[in-house]
Every structure is written in structure tokens, then in C-alpha cells.
């Protein structure tokens with residue numbers, strides 16, 4: 046995909062937190078969104094609950110061999126959709142290429158979580174730590190409405206907030222792999238990309 050062959054990286058001030066604003070141009074965003082929405086016709090977005098039984102404000106689905114799920118039994122990666130029982134649809138090649146181009150990590154991602162944020166959806170501050178190898182990067186792609194993203198060092202202390210717009214890609218690597226992060230809110234109506242409004246976030250991970 047030529048449109049994302051040489052994305053520009055911008056400094057973030059948090060070592061290991063890497064950001065490539067506009068890594069996907071409008072055409073690449075539209076193609077990727079179509080692929081995600083096509084996959085969601087067989088692997089529909091569903092609303093997970095926390096182990097304590099509270100519904101997430103975000104809806105989720107997955108792509109690839111594994112995807113992250115949460116329910117009464119806890120957090121885990123699994124090979125099947127929790128509602129349909131079917132295998133997750135394959136990960137689009139463009140995502141595998143993006144992982145190679147931006148992270149250079151020698152092993153491909155085996156999990157892609159797809160988060161759908163409508164209206165007032167948000168995601169509380171957390172660490173991504175359900176993966177077997179916590180040195181492998183997490184690569185995150187934003188589509189649709191701009192999100193106010195919050196991130197701070199794993200050890201605690203101050204957080205910083207920055208906006209993630211449609212086409213932006215970021216990564217948690219090295220010292221930021223266990224950074225605390227979350228989504229405070231969306232800037233509603235900032236993009237027309239996602240039908241029905243809102244934001245779709247794709248996170249590529251090495252789960253096993």
C-alpha cells in the first residue's frame with residue numbers, strides 16, 4: 046500500500062511511545078474501514094462485560110488468529126467470537142504490512158482487537174498486559190472521529206493527553222510497552238468516515 050510506505054514519526058516526549066500522524070491517507074483509511082466493516086458482517090460488534098459484570102461502553106470484535114475478550118470469566122485471548130462461536134475473520138494484509146513497516150518486529154501480530162466507539166464511549170486508564178510476550182509492541186490504528194487519548198508512564202505519575210485523528214497510528218514499545226493509557230472522549234462529528242458516526246480503533250498485538 047503505497048500511501049503508507051513512509052509515514053513520518055513525530056516525537057512524543059514519552060520514551061517508547063511512538064506516533065505517526067496521518068500514517069494512513071484518506072484512501073487507505075477508506076479501504077481499511079471497508080475491510081473491517083465487511084469482517085463485522087460475519088463477526089459482529091458485541092458489547093463485552095468486565096469480570097465484575099459491567100458492560101463496556103466500547104463495542105468490540107476481532108481479526109486474525111486470536112482476539113482479546115472480556116466476560117465474567119476474565120480477560121483473555123481466544124480464537125473464536127464469543128457470540129457466534131466462529132473463528133475471527135483474517136487480518137487484512139495492509140495491517141500486517143503496517144506492523145512490519147512501523148515496528149520492524151520480526152514476528153507478525155497474531156491478534157487484532159477492533160474497538161468501536163459511538164457517542165459517549167470511552168476507555169478507562171489501563172495497561173495492556175494480557176499478552177505472553179510483554180516486549181512485543183502494540184500497534185494502534187485510529188479511524189473516524191478524533192479521540193482524546195491519555196497516556197502516562199507504567200510506573201505512575203503524570204499523564205499527558207493528545208488527540209488521535211483518523212489515519213493516525215501509534216505504538217507502545219520498549220519502556221512504554223506497559224504505559225497506562227485510555228480514551229477520555231471523542232470529538233463527536235470530527236470525521237465522517239465511520240457510518241453512523243464514531244471511531245474504530247484497531248490494535249495489533251502478539252498475544253502468544
Ligand SMILES: O=C(O)CCC(=O)C(=O)O
Pocket residue numbers: 158160168173185192194209226227228246248
Ligand atoms: O482506542 C484506543 O485508542 C485505545 C484502545 C486500547 O487501549 C486497547 O484496546 O487496549
Ligand SMILES: [Fe+2]
Pocket residue numbers: 171172173226
Ligand atoms: Fe490498551
